[in-house]
Amino acid sequence: MNKIYIPFFFLLSTLLVFTACDTEDELIQERLEENPQPGEATLSGSPGSVNFSKYVAVGNSLTAGLMDAALYNSGQANSFPNILANHLDAVEGINIGAFNQPDINSTNGFNIVVNDLNDPSGQIAGRFLLDLSIPGPTPTLGELPTPYTGDRNALNNFGVPGARLLDALFAGYGQFNPFFGRFASAPDASILGDAAAAQGTFFTLWLGGNDVLAWASAGGAAPDGEEDPGAQQTNPATLTSIASFQQAYGAVVQGMLAANTEARGVALTIPSITLLPLFRAVPYNPIPLDEANANALNQGYAQYNGGIQAAAQFGAISEDEAALRNISFSTGDGNAVVILDEDLSDIMLPNPEGGDPIVLPKLRQANPSDLLLFSVAPLLGSNTEQGVYGLQVPVGNQFVLTLNEQIVLNTRIATFNAIIAQTVAATQGRVALVEVNTIFADIAGLTAQQAALLGLSPAAQAAADGIQGIIVDGVNLSPDFSPNGIISTDGVHPNPKGYALVANEIIRVINESFGAEIPLIDITPFRTVVIAAS
Numbered sequence: 001m002n003k004i005y006i007p008f009f010f011l012l013s014t015l016l017v018f019t020a021c022d023t024e025d026e027l028i029q030e031r032l033e034e035n036p037q038p039g040e041a042t043l044s045g046s047p048g049s050v051n052f053s054k055y056v057a058v059g060n061s062l063t064a065g066l067m068d069a070a071l072y073n074s075g076q077a078n079s080f081p082n083i084l085a086n087h088l089d090a091v092e093g094i095n096i097g098a099f100n101q102p103d104i105n106s107t108n109g110f111n112i113v114v115n116d117l118n119d120p121s122g123q124i125a126g127r128f129l130l131d132l133s134i135p136g137p138t139p140t141l142g143e144l145p146t147p148y149t150g151d152r153n154a155l156n157n158f159g160v161p162g163a164r165l166l167d168a169l170f171a172g173y174g175q176f177n178p179f180f181g182r183f184a185s186a187p188d189a190s191i192l193g194d195a196a197a198a199q200g201t202f203f204t205l206w207l208g209g210n211d212v213l214a215w216a217s218a219g220g221a222a223p224d225g226e227e228d229p230g231a232q233q234t235n236p237a238t239l240t241s242i243a244s245f246q247q248a249y250g251a252v253v254q255g256m257l258a259a260n261t262e263a264r265g266v267a268l269t270i271p272s273i274t275l276l277p278l279f280r281a282v283p284y285n286p287i288p289l290d291e292a293n294a295n296a297l298n299q300g301y302a303q304y305n306g307g308i309q310a311a312a313q314f315g316a317i318s319e320d321e322a323a324l325r326n327i328s329f330s331t332g333d334g335n336a337v338v339i340l341d342e343d344l345s346d347i348m349l350p351n352p353e354g355g356d357p358i359v360l361p362k363l364r365q366a367n368p369s370d371l372l373l374f375s376v377a378p379l380l381g382s383n384t385e386q387g388v389y390g391l392q393v394p395v396g397n398q399f400v401l402t403l404n405e406q407i408v409l410n411t412r413i414a415t416f417n418a419i420i421a422q423t424v425a426a427t428q429g430r431v432a433l434v435e436v437n438t439i440f441a442d443i444a445g446l447t448a449q450q451a452a453l454l455g456l457s458p459a460a461q462a463a464a465d466g467i468q469g470i471i472v473d474g475v476n477l478s479p480d481f482s483p484n485g486i487i488s489t490d491g492v493h494p495n496p497k498g499y500a501l502v503a504n505e506i507i508r509v510i511n512e513s514f515g516a517e518i519p520l521i522d523i524t525p526f527r528t529v530v531i532a533a534s
Contacts, residue, residue, distance in 0.1 A: 044092040048516030050264045052088055052096040056156055056200030057081035058168070058191070058256065060210050062502075063159025064179070065101075067488035067495055068530070070109030070127035070142060071161055071179065075488075076101060078496035078526065081157050081204060084503040087521045094518065101157040102148040102183035108140040112161065113375070113490060115142070117178065128489035129532035130481060136377065137481075137489035138532055148183035155183060158195040164210045164240060165248035166232060168192045192252055196259035203256050203265040204506060205431075208249065208416055211240035212409060213273055213492070219373060219398040220405035239412060246419050253423050257430055266509055267424050268434040268502075269417045272454050274371060274406055275444045277480045278491035281374045284366035287335040287381065287390065294329040297391060301327040307360050311347045321345060325364045329391075336365040337372070337380065337390040339400050363394055369403040374491045376400075414455030421457075432513035434505055438463040443470045443479045443486065472501070473524045481529050489529055496526040 057063050057079075064071055065079025076082070085099035108126025110117070115125055126142025160167075160180040167173050168191040174181030185194050195203075214237040215222050223231035225241030232238045257263055273279070289297070305326050312322035325344065329335050344362040351358050366372065376399035380390040387393050401409065417437075424433045437460040441451045445468030451461040469478045477497065478485045486498030494502065500523040510516045 042092050043090055043519050045518040046093050046516060047095070047518075048510070048514040050510060050514045050516060051201040051262065052094055054097055054156075054199065054201045054260075055081070055085055055088070055099055056195055056198045056203045056256075057159060058195045058203060058252070059159045059206035060163045061159065061161035061493060062209060063157065063204070063206050064161050065159065065499065066112075066161050067490070067493045067499075068127035068129070068137070069111045069113040069139075069488075069490035069493075071104050071145070072106050072109030072127050072142075073104060075109070075127070075496075076104050078499055079157065079159065080494075080499040080502040080506070081159070083496075083500050083521065083526075084204075084506060085156070087503065087507075088518070091518060098154075099156045100150070100154050102152075102155055103150065105146065106143055108142045110142050110145050111139050114139050117162075130483075130489050130529045131532045145178050145182050147181075152183055152185050152194075153197075155194075156198065156200075158191055158198075160191055162210060162236070163191060163207070164214075164236065165207050165245060165252065166211075166240065167236075168207060168252055169248055192255045196255050199260045199263075200256070200265075201260060201263055203263060204268070205252065205256065205265060206268040207252060208245070208270045208420065209273070210236075211245060211416065212270065212413055215239035216273055216401060216405075216409050217278070217373065217375075219396070219400050220402070220408070221396075221398045224408070239408070240416075242412070242415055242419075245416050246423075249416075249419055249423055253427065253431060257427065263430065264514060265431045266434050266506055266513075267420055267431055268436050268506075269420050269457075270413050271436050271440050272410070272413060272444075272456060273492075274401065274410065274454075275440055275446075275479065276492050277487055278374045279371040279401060281480070281491060282372040282377050282380075284368060284370050284372060285334045285336040287337060288333045289329055289331060289335050291331045294331050294335075297329045300392065304360065304363065307347070307349055307358070310349060311360070314349075316347055317345045324367075327363065327365055336367065337395050338363055338392075339366050339370065339395045340397050341400075341402055342397055343402060343404050361394075366395075366400065369406075371401040371406065373399045373401070410454050417457065429513075432509050434509045435459050436502065436505065439470075439501060439505060440479070443477065444468065445479070473522070475524075477501075483528055483531070485528055495528050497523055497528050500526045 063081060065076040067075040082101060088094045088096040111125040124142045124144060125139035127140055128137035129140060131138040162177055171190045172188045173190060174184035180191060218237045222237035223235055224239045225232045225244060229241055232244060308322050308325045311317045312319055327338060341362050341364055347360040348357040376395060382389045384393055421433055424431045435457055437456045441456055441460040441464040445466060446464040447466040448461045448464045451464040469476045481487045481489045486494055486501060488495040500521055504520050507518050507520055511518055
């Protein structure tokens with residue numbers, strides 16, 4: 001196929017509706033003017049059966065406060081544990097001790113999407129900023145994580161970016177993950193060991209997301225621990241097996257409870273990650289074509305389409321699969337990208353010139369059931385030696401979650417969340433469950449039927465009202481990284497306002513489960529995304 005030039009403009013604005021910042025800024029200013037400021041009014045409450053004097057947070061990047069693809073000062077200060085601790089400290093009647101985090105001491109941090117943590121050579125990229133001229137994220141100048149110089153025995157936040165459940169139990173994990181190594185108590189320490197040694201009277205536990213996210217972020221191209229358990233030890237992108245998850249989660253919960261026999265805690269479930277912008281920001285059909293390029297592409301795929309039809313005539317594949325694999329382009333917008341789909345049938349046709357049979361590639365065009373990863377956005381439409389990426393060069397499996405892969409993923413998440421709920425229920429009231437998908441299903445605009453198809457809990461199904469976004473303090477918050485969104489520019493982690501929402505969900509559960517009376521956090525002052533200067 002001859003190379004062709006496609007003037008490709010990838011417009012994220014077709015999905016992300018960027019509303020003006022002025023509206024939220026004005027509402028914030030009005031709220032601040034009309035309401036007493038900190039120090040002018042006293043919040044009061046009661047702890048119920050919880051002793052908050054030593055709050056310990058255990059988790060991954062969501063607990064550490066990572067956002068915009070980096071762990072940096074402002075993000076870390078707006079981690080949900082820090083937001084929660086600061087709020088509890090401001091409530092009269094709640095006795096909470098100091099809450100210490102392993103300060104990262106970096107304005108822009110180390111971008112975990114752009115940089116390679118295992119080979120940090122060359123210029124280091126920092127956190128993303130939202131660039132409305134693209135629109136999309138653009139990295140800042142960052143720096144490598146440095147060792148924590150404070151008192152490692154006085155820490156309260158044990159959130160480690162990249163940590164899976166298995167990693168939390170792994171002695172010496174800091175030697176493989178610098179985000180833990182920088183504040184681990186010893187070279188052979190484990191996350192659970194250090195967190196348990198802190199002997200918290202109250203703890204939050206939010207682990208399990210990386211046991212599915214890394215596999216999904218690799219387009220389902222990594223191993224599945226159910227089929228290859230050994231891969232869990234060597235490939236961190238492996239989808240964790242059910243048995244490994246159950247054993248590890250039980251060990252973490254019991255380890256925290258055993259460290260202090262009077263401790264109470266809350267455990268958070270795994271979000272339905274396919275609802276995140278990482279998997280929703282890139283449409284399956286983003287390519288505009290003029291007549292000449294559409295005709296050239298159709299001519300280039302004519303031989304492949306002929307082979308597909310021949311395979312159907314020979315009975316090698318069904319007519320339905322033949323229709324699925326037929327590749328066709330048209331003039332105008334809305335052309336679907338070409339992808340590799342390993343679930344398609346193997347097709348070998350006789351070679352008319354003799355010799356080895358002809359093996360047809362497993363190609364098809366994407367459809368509405370496919371989810372393209374946000375990371376493929378800068379590649380689409382680019383010219384390579386083999387042709388235009390996404391048209392003449394198929395999008396690789398590592399950038400697409402097909403429907404079959406989504407079913408595997410969502411089934412595993414539902415199973416893991418059931419394990420979390422069962423483990424919490426077995427603690428005889430010492431640990432309460434925070435079902436995070438109740439708010440995510442609501443803000444994502446799912447219907448109850450869609451929530452059920454994703455395997456979400458009855459509570460999440462009940463919260464799914466079919467209307468995208470939620471109105472909080474007069475602002476309609478959206479499930480993306482637009483100026484009114486709750487997700488940061490990496491498409492996965494919340495921004496400060498999103499983390500404040502999480503902290504409020506924790507407070508609601510503490511009140512309901514432990515008889516506390518803690519006022520909710522006013523999330524108005526918390527920012528959303530930071531926009532790059534034009």
